[in-house]
Amino acid sequence: MADVLSILSANYKAAGLTVPSKTPYVAVDPKLYEGSWSGKYANNKSFNISVSNVDGFRAKVHYQSDATSKYQDVLIKDGSFRIGDTKFSLVQQGTALIANVVTDPATGSTYLDKAYATQK
Numbered sequence: 001m002a003d004v005l006s007i008l009s010a011n012y013k014a015a016g017l018t019v020p021s022k023t024p025y026v027a028v029d030p031k032l033y034e035g036s037w038s039g040k041y042a043n044n045k046s047f048n049i050s051v052s053n054v055d056g057f058r059a060k061v062h063y064q065s066d067a068t069s070k071y072q073d074v075l076i077k078d079g080s081f082r083i084g085d086t087k088f089s090l091v092q093q094g095t096a097l098i099a100n101v102v103t104d105p106a107t108g109s110t111y112l113d114k115a116y117a118t119q120k
Contacts, residue, residue: 021077028076030054037088037096039117047098049088049117061088065100094119 037049047065054076063070063083074081079090085101100113 023078025057025075025077027056028054028079032090032093033059033076036120037098037117038120039098039115041100041113041115043113047100047115047117049083049096049098088117091116 033051033054035051037051038046040046045066047063049064050062051059053060057076059074059076059081061070061072061074061081061083063072063086070084070086072083074083081088087099089097089099091097096117096119098115098117100115101110102113103110
């Protein structure tokens with residue numbers, strides 16, 4: 001049993017255990033998030049994000065871009081939430097920064113596609 005614990009301990013030290021955020025989840029103003037958000041990435045590909053049912057720090061989100069369509073319940077923390085490989089960060093009222101991880105199917109490499117979205 002001691003061998004198992006020492007192996008686990010060594011792996012945690014080698015991997016670098018991530019420290020969870022100490023910022024608590026707090027209720028957000030639904031008006032800042034709810035509604036339709038839209039924008040275009042640098043390659044002129046457009047996207048739409050619909051945020052609904054904001055209650056406390058929880059919301060329902062739909063992300064649509066080309067053939068990609070994702071529905072997810074999210075938790076809003078520090079003005080941000082994630083839906084799949086996409087992160088939504090509120091910059092100011094009516095404007096959000098969208099960061100999307102894109103995988104190139106030909107090479108398998110990934111890159112970060114960023115764009116601003118405006119609330120309608």
